[in-house]
Amino acid sequence: MEDEQLSRLLPDGVDEREADALDRTWQMLGAIEAPAPDGGRMRARLDAVIDAVEPFRRGPERSAPRRWMFHSYALQGLAAAAVLVIGVGIGSYAARRPQTDSVSEIAAMRVEMHDLREMVSLSLMQQQSASERIRGVTWTGQLDRPSSEVVSALLDTLMHDSNVNVRLATIDALERFASLDEVRRGTIEAVERQPSPLVQIALIDFMVKTNERESAATLRRLSQDPQANDAVRARAAWGLQQLG
């Protein structure tokens, strides 16, 4: 911290008394402390970004396949940063490499990028913070063809996550994969098992939206279940009607 006299930083002609008063304030500023950064955590995040960039910089022929290891503290910001950097990598490769080489290289990079997105999603879904888990669930929206691991993680989140908002976000995320058998089965099973009426209603809407006729029996049971929430019963009856 500099203890330089303020007068050197001021224009000429400032009144001496005023300059003294301002200098006292200036000196007092030195007593304001700032927190220290968590250098280790920040460095870990940066290293994760560098790790994400290096294979692409070296080229696919020399980068051995690797598993991405994510520490929980490395996740905030890493996801966006890594994909941004990889995206830039893909772009610059396309621009620099001869056409014949670049096609297979870009394809290889896309595969790695897809793997990276999956790993980020899965890791975020395991975080303590509900908002992080929502981010993980939302990240799956960037996957064209999710692995069975990702689909299972989403269904597991739908069934067992303690936070209603996370479960609701999961229903939105699953909509893209509604054609998969395990998603259809999992969501139908979840309707009756959900403790939250809000999530139950969202699932009923999901069934209607995806025209899931196999859910008819479940919705019928729910619409007649005296234990069910009134709004859920009514929504289930409406869903049955919609599915015809």
Next chain:
Amino acid sequence: MHAVRGGDVAKLGVLFERYHRPLFDFLVRMTGNATAAEDLVQDVFVRVLKYRATWRDEGRFETWLFRIARNARADYFKSRSADAPIDEAADHPSGALPAIDMLARDREVARLQQALMLLREDKRELIVLARYRGMKLEAIADLLGVEVGTVKVRMHRAVKELRDIFLRLNESPSWKTNNSVGSCPTA
């Protein structure tokens, strides 16, 4: 930076070790929020990677780095105002700043700190750069793209306004609630 620009991205770690503390200090004093400052430091180094080809040897690296930091901070608050506010302290500089408040040694220093956060961002930035980063007038002028004389005039106004706010806070601690000067950043 030569190595990083040449493609040796692992050398970014060396730059990080050298500059993450001053960057963090600048950003935490500007935002009043340690978490946001950490995110922004991360963002700065990602931008260094992204824009490494644009760095020219003739310029001071630190000035280039702080220019990136200023842009990252501006973008951060732009995106925050577009979305729902995530961090209260970041969006309301005049509000509670628990992390820093805890470090304040006495009431007067705490009030001066409050005054600093109430100061308009461009003025606060000048003070932070000169007082805490120890930047010379010439470097600040280069960073802001203005003449040294302009920096001096602005510095005078900034410190004067800081003192005025500080004195008003001393007279009436509730003054800040009706006078959120710092919440309107200007160019």
